[in-house]
Amino acid sequence: MKILIAEDSKLSRSVLSSILEKYDYTVIEAENGEEAIEKYIEFDPDIVLMDLMMPVMNGYTATKEIKRISGDKFIPVIVITSIVETSSLTESVECGADDYLNKPYNAEAIHAKIVALSRIKKLHDSLREHERRLEALNEEAEADLLVAEHIYDFVLDKGHDVLSSVRKYMRPVTNFNGDILFSAHTPSGGLNIMLGDFTGHGLTAAIGAIPASDIFHQMTVKGFSIGDIAVELNKRLKKILPLNMFCAASLIEIDQERTTMSAWNGSMPDIIVTDSNGNLINRIASSHTALGIVSDDKFDRKIDISSLKGDELIYMCSDGLLDARNKDSEKFGMDNYLGLFERNKSSHVNLNNIVDELFSFAEDGEINDDISIIEVNLDKNVDTWHADNKDLIERKRITTGWSASISFDAGSLRETNPVPLLLDMVNGINVIHGHKERLYTVMSEFFTNSLDHGLLRLESSLKSSPEGFMEYFSQREKRLSELTDASIMISIEQKKIDDEWVIVIDVKDTGSGFDVKKSSATLEDNSGLSGRGVELVKRICRSVEYNEKGNEVRAIYSFAKK
Amino acid sequence: MSISITKDSANDEVCITIQGRFDFSMNSDFRKILSDPDCLGDKYTIDMGAVEDLDSSALGMLLLLREKAGGDNANINITRCRPDIIEMLKMANFQTMFNIA
Known part of the structure; x- marks a missing residue:
């Protein structure tokens, strides 16, 4: 250890030096304050006496200067006084x-003081390190x-089509x-939308967003259904994300x-x-595990x-909205969210109302998760959707x-x-993507x-009441x-009608027929527990016809209609 | 905010009790438990009676535990959840991977 002594008396200096050398310290001597500063710079001592x-320069000024030069480095300075004089101390x-x-x-x-101070110096040095x-x-992290962030923004920008509907x-x-x-x-002019929420905010999202964006856009452009897209996203995210990271997601697909x-x-x-008019007519609750958790076969x-x-x-949001808290630490929650759509019956609820409600609720509260709210307006005056010719080309690939x-x-x-068996068969023969769920709905209905x-x-x-629902299944x-x-x-035929390839589905049973009109409730009161019914199938297919008796039905499914 | 753990060695059953907000702040404690061989068992019970809230990193920790406990063969009961916590677990479809009560 190097010790600098600043002392004008030669005798005093040599006494001090000999004491310090006895303890194996290296001693550097200076005769006044100015020399002390020069020697300090030259020899970089560990402690100064x-x-x-x-x-020339007194000890006060020299101490101040040495402390200035050393900056945030800790150099203990011990002053030497002949009398205990409080003011000089x-x-x-x-x-x-x-x-x-x-x-x-x-x-x-002297030795004890040096040891104690060098201990503090050590602590200080390691803290500084x-x-x-x-x-x-x-x-580095920043x-x-x-x-x-750059990668992420790039991915999102690339992915974000300018759609006035959204x-x-x-x-x-x-x-x-x-x-x-x-x-x-989609190639047929429909619209696919995905809102995803990755665990965490930083790197996971950036790592996951890149393949997710690629899969979503490439598969949408090729006409795959959101079911196909969800399968692929899950498979990829499962592979790349750590076990405890995943992506909660909602995917929707609207036909043209x-x-x-x-x-x-x-x-x-x-x-x-x-x-x-802003009246709530349907809710689709989560019924699946987030993407990236379960294996492909599950x-x-x-x-x-x-x-x-x-x-x-259509409104979609991430759970950051529901988790926002007010000053009493209560969550915004699903009830408040749904309440917006019920309360605002007279005035049209929209994205801005929702955001306003959120902020008036969370004022002085806390929002500690990302919040996303999406509004999709299907009004045809807002945006027109067109099929591109890729869909036509794809459909022309059907030749048999x-x-x-x-x-x-x-x-x-x-x-x-x-039904699943039949669906596999149809899919095995056809190569057009994106019709699996729709055909499944028709056939299973x-x-x-x-x-x-x-x-x-x-x-x-x-099936109109929960008790009846149970009764229905026990009778069944x-x-x-x-x-x-x-x-x-069940007969399925792929053929050309009016120069267009279609799938004709015939289902016939040996029963005494059923009253289609009675069974197929109108769309408006079709959101209850009962199946969505024939009315939905009619919207998916080009035509649906029952025979008089009600035990035979024929549907014509057009690939172009999606 | 805390995690405590007890083990019934006779039945090889591990009980993990979680209190307060089950979120990222418990991550390192939870991981410590997972890496401790003494905290492994045949059957797990997670007592969430005192859990006030959970976030997606909590779901992630549960997934880590499930993997450690044998993945699809894991035997994990999540017990005493408040109704809103059950709602959140169900939204994540966790009832398909854990026994939730």
Whole structure:
């Protein structure tokens, strides 16, 4: 350890030097304050012993100067005084001195002081080193974040089509958002929208957003359904994200005619549909695990398809909205959110109202999650959607007709649900993407009607209450087990009608027929527990016709209609 | 805010009690539990009776525990949840991966 002694008396200096050298310290000597500063700069000592009264420059000034030069580096300065004089001590401490020594010198006392001060110096140095390292890490992290932010913005910009149907409010908590919004037109002129919410705000979102954007846009452009897209997103995110990271997401798909909405909600708040007057008409609650959690074989792609009139408004939000808290620490919550759509019956609820409500609620409260709210306005006056010619080209790839006819007797009806099998068959032959869910809806609707109403004679009106719903299923089970001498025939044919390739679906049962008009409630009162019914199928297909008796139905499904 | 853990060695059953806001602030404590071999068992109970709120990082921690406890074969009961906490777990479809009561 190097010790600098500033002392004008030669005798005093040599006494001090010999004491210090006894303890193996390296000693540097200066005769006055000015020389002390020069030697300090030259030799970089660890501790300074400073006499106060010296010619040329006194100890106060020299101490002040050495402390200035050393900056945030800790150099203990011990002042040497001949008498305990409180005023000089106070002044020297004000100049930056750390301790004092009284003359005459006592070897033990000097050594003890040096040891104690060098201990403090060590502590100070290691603290400073930590601070420096932390600062460097901080800078590095900030630089990384900037890169991530740039990538993220680039991805989102690229992904964001300018669609006047879609309005958004996105409020990130940190400088970049963990929420993502993608929207793009399908080849047939429909619209796909995805709102996603990644765990965390930073890197996870940036890592996940890039492949998510690519998958969403590429598959949408190729005409895949949101079910297909959800499967692929899940597979990819599962692969790249750590186990505890995932992406809650809502995906919706509106066909070009705006007659149906397909929705997949994985761990997001309810998707809300209102009529053009702002009345809530449908909610699609989460029924799936978020993307990136379950393995591919366990992933549930089931889509909820519902009918539209074509002038509705659709709202999607991330859970940051529901989690916003007021000053009493209460959450905004689903009830407040739904309340907006019920309360505002007279005045038209819109995105701005929702944001206003949020801020008046959370005033003086806390918002600590990203918030995104999306409004999709289906009014055709707001935006027109066109098919591009890729869809036409894709449809021209169908060049072959085929047909299949299968019949199921009572025994096999008890054993299996043939709809998924039929769907796989159709998909195996056809190569057009994006029709799986729609064909499934058509086939399963007809099949259920034939079985439940045609053969088992169940009343769908039963399903209007939760108790009736249970009753419906227990009766269904009982009658199905007793069913004999009955069958359902399903024929599927792909053929050309009016120069266009279509799929003709015929379903016929041996029952006494059912009253289609009674069963197919109108769209308006179709949002209850009962199935969405024939009315929905009519919107999906080019035509749906029942025979007089009600035990035979033919639907023509056009690939162009989606 | 805290996590405590008790283990019934006879039945190889681990009980994790979580209190307060179950969020990112518990991440390091939770990970410590997961990496401690003494905290592993055959069956897990997570007592969430005193959980006031949870966020997506809490869901992430539950997923980590599930993986540690055997993935699809894990036997994890989440008990005593308040109704709003159950709502949140159901929104995430966690009833398909955990026994929630």
